[in-house]
Amino acid sequence: MTTLVNYRVEDGLALIGLARPPVNALGQPLRAAILDACERAAADASVQAIILHGAHGLFCAGADIGEFGSEASFAAPDLPNLLLRLTALDKPLIAAIGTLALGGGLELALACGYRISEPDARLGLPEINLGLLPGAGGTQRLPRLIGVEPALDMMISGQPIGAGRAFELGLLDRLASGKESLLDDARAFARELLDQRAPAQRTSRFANPAESVAADFLSQFRAANEPRWKSRLAPRLVLAAVEAACNLPLAEGLVREHELFKEAEASKQSAALRHVFFAEREAGRIPGIEADIPLRRIEKVAVIGAGTMGGGIAMNFVNAGIPVALLEQKGEALDCGLANIRKNYEISVKRGKLTAAQLEQRMELLFGTLDYADLADADLVIEAVFEKLEIKQQVFRELDRLCKPGAILASNTSSLDVDVIAASTSRPQDVIGLHFFSPANVMRLLEVVRGKATAPDVLATTMKIAKRIGKLPVISGVCFGFIGNRMLEPYSREAHRLVLEGATPTQVDKVLTDLDLNMGVFSMLDLAGIDVNFLVRNSNRAAFAHDESYCRLGDELYAQGRHGQKTGRGFYLYEGRNRQEDYEVVALAERLAGELHVPRRPVGDQEIHDRCLFMLINEGIQLLDEGIALRASDIDLVWINGYGFPAHLGGPLHYAEQLGLDKVLAGIQHYRRTLGGYGEMWFKPAALLERLVAAGRARIEKI
Structure with missing residues (x-):
């Protein structure tokens, strides 16, 4: 048996553990190993039920994206036919979902007769973010399981949902009591099914998905959303696949889904979005700097300037649980800046994105000051003052005098020469540009501007902290306006x-x-x-x-x-x-x-x-x-x-x-x-x- 899966039989239960690190991507080798293991369990008379799980905790984060657009994507056993075979097994097949079940990973779980999950797992169908649609039965099986509207929402948004919500929708049959007990709870669930002589596949709640929505729901959905979709192809193909689920028997719907998936996969839009996917992963690689370079500790941050930009920058760090000292020249400006930050958080509370307690926790991480001396123990200082070279140079001269050795000194300039700013200090190796985009607490991009003297560990540390605060860091050299x-x-x-x-x-x-x-x-x-x-x-x-x-x-x-x-x-x-x-x-x-x-x-x-x-x-x-x-x-x-x-x-x-x-x-x-x-x-x-x-x-x- 291949090492891509762990296989063992315990008291009539076959436990098949996916073991392809880091995320059990469903490339052809793992697909073949799953099929072999399930056929082995199906042929073993001593096996009464099968549990599919992640050998190292995580269930499956989806297909192998590197295969898309190549012959390997549909090399035997392809995922749609693998899942068809799993639905035909005559023994209960239970997906025990740890951490994640995304894309093809969730489609794998949908092909199982039953699903149990740890309480904090996330489940979703994010294919639309790659210009694709679920192509292994997701567009056909999910509406039959939870109804058209929530299924369509999951596929069009591409956003994962929590295990609790999945249980409410009927996507999950059980919630385990905890992460560590997932397999034990899955075994107990299997025993219950066997005691009840449950069928290998539970009957779908919505055998005819069209009955779960009003007769004009899909046409109204299209009319409401097409202006927002503009020229995007993938949402339209998802909708067409769900229409097929409403109008065709499952077998014919699966054929139609496959046709639509192939159209999406061959499109220029999907190729572009896959390019973006890999670009984001490549952006973090810095030529000449090893991944294991020792990083500087960032436990306290200071931001100079409490205006719209400075306040937004500060919010990024307190959102990640990092204390921030916020400096202004005048008390009125500082009070206004802190009030605006609180107002932004209050809007999040009203929208249900934060609790009142979380708001107060974040505000407690903010320390307003008018005194540069209060920045002396900061590990990272970011100036966000007026975009004028002479002003920024004066700020950096003051920081050079007061900040501790090894502190990273960053400028939020959008266009000025970082090398000239660094030259106003005695430690240009500690200076870097961090160009946040406005509004800084919302925009994902962060241009990380590498000066000619910027130390490698400063660059690596800022790239790491950028990801910690939810930014997408992209390195730029020094020139007017950067990239x-x-x-x-x-x-x-x-x-x-x-x-x-x-x-x-x-x-x-x-x-x-x-x-x-x-x-x-x-x-x-x-x-x-x-x-x-x-x-x-x-x-x-x-x-x-x-x-x-x-x-x-x-x-x-x-x-x-x-x-x-x-x-x-x-x-x-x-x-x-x-x-x-x-x-x-x-x-x-x-x-x-x-x-x-x-x-x-x-x-x-x-x-x-x-x-x-x-x-x-x-x-x-x-x-x-x-x-x-x-x-x-x-x-x-x-x-x-x-x-x-x-x-x-x-x-x-x-x-x-x-x-x-x-x-x-x-x-x-x-x-x-x-x-x-x-x-x-x-x-x-x-x-x-x-x-x-x-x-x-x-x-x-x-x-």
């Missing part, structure tokens, strides 16, 4: 220039949101603040002093006090969050175009797409070539998690690969030729892009 904001500059530049040439902000934004970006350029700038964008741009004015034409529109709006949503006027007019086109902005663009001698003309949607996206992609490729980004997939993660680029397109560089690098290069060269002096100045292809196309490469990587 995200540096790429934002040419993307935003083309949007502004296109409005001067004859497009409107509404037209530009619509092209981008039709691609499923969360926001267009101008609605994003209005939300972030035109004043904020002006100040960032102004600090880097020398980079484009030779041609400031494109940013004149933003400069004029700033001068007029039109700072976006917060002032009710920016590129758009606002009533609350509702925006409408402002013809004064269109008129202003016409006037500026005349002053700058920019010819105006009708601008097509394809040109908007190509100029904005190709310049965004080009800058990303340049960042990779310069070594600012470690890998192309890191750039994709930054733009997906920080700027709303759709994950089902895989990020801007994966999107470029899907379009074809030769097409991107040809587009850039086209506008370089046709846009006159402006094109010659700005549409310069990245040298790496030219090398990749010349070499016939389809993927973006350094060569």
Whole structure:
């Protein structure tokens, strides 16, 4: 018997333990081992019932994602047929679920006649996050077990549910008394079933799932959710599979599910989402730094600045149980910052995400102070003060004087030179950039900016603590704007220039949101603040002093006090969050175009797409070539998690690969030729892009 499963028989019970670390992924070897073990138990006359469990506690976290899109995914025994065989066994088969049963792991449990779980286990069908649908019977068996509405919710949300909720729904037959007693309780459950002469498979509660919902439920569900799904394929395929469960016998529904799964698996969207999945795992690997490097202890954190950003940063750490000292210059600002943090937690209490007791526990971890001396024992200090180099340098000089040796000193700058900030201290090896995105307590992305002197253990420690507070850390080198904001500059530049040439902000934004970006350029700038964008741009004015034409529109709006949503006027007019086109902005663009001698003309949607996206992609490729980004997939993660680029397109560089690098290069060269002096100045292809196309490469990587 293969070591992928542990097999033993105890007093008429066959115990089959999945033993493929770390998560019992259901690749072909483990599938074959499960089938062999179950056939062995079925053929053994001394075996009366079978218990399937995780040999090391965890049941199964799902399929082997590395197999998707390859022949191995359906190599015999494929998962759907394995599970069909398990449903045909003539002995009770019990899934004893420890820790997790996700995706194919939950489908494996659904194929068993009975299910028992430890109290803290999580169960779910997250395939939609990979652009897929459950493809081994999940879309057919789950609605028959718990009804259409809760089954559809689990599959569309992709979120796992707790064992208690699963028991309420009927997904579980029993809850074990504890984690350690799971197998003992499973044995006792098996004995009960045998004493009762229970059938090998319990009759489904909803033999006809359609009867669990109103006749128009699925059509109403589609109408309510399709606008939110935009162009995403997977939710529509999940819904089609559930419709099959309502309209077809189980055997025919399984065939239809298989067809829909193959369609999803072959889609570009699923390939993009699988790219993102692996990119997130790769982002934590730091070339040249071993995984076992000793890390610095982080037991107390200090945050300088109690404004919106500083307060949000502080919340991340107290949420993880780490005490935080929050420093402000004035008592009023400190009181306001602490009050805003409490208000944010009170909103979570009202929404049922926190209890009142948890709110107080978190507030007790916060210590407000006006005295730098109170930061002397902090292990990690993060400044979140005004984005001006001289101010940040002064803060770091003070930290250098007061903080203990070995403390990590971090700047939350979004664009400034971390090396220059580090040079204002006597310990540049302890300095790093931690660029949180706003709102810092919500946004998942954290750009970790590695200075030229940053010590390896400082980098490794901050990557570790970032994950502890629930962030996705991506390493960037030092340059203006790092990865995200540096790429934002040419993307935003083309949007502004296109409005001067004859497009409107509404037209530009619509092209981008039709691609499923969360926001267009101008609605994003209005939300972030035109004043904020002006100040960032102004600090880097020398980079484009030779041609400031494109940013004149933003400069004029700033001068007029039109700072976006917060002032009710920016590129758009606002009533609350509702925006409408402002013809004064269109008129202003016409006037500026005349002053700058920019010819105006009708601008097509394809040109908007190509100029904005190709310049965004080009800058990303340049960042990779310069070594600012470690890998192309890191750039994709930054733009997906920080700027709303759709994950089902895989990020801007994966999107470029899907379009074809030769097409991107040809587009850039086209506008370089046709846009006159402006094109010659700005549409310069990245040298790496030219090398990749010349070499016939389809993927973006350094060569």
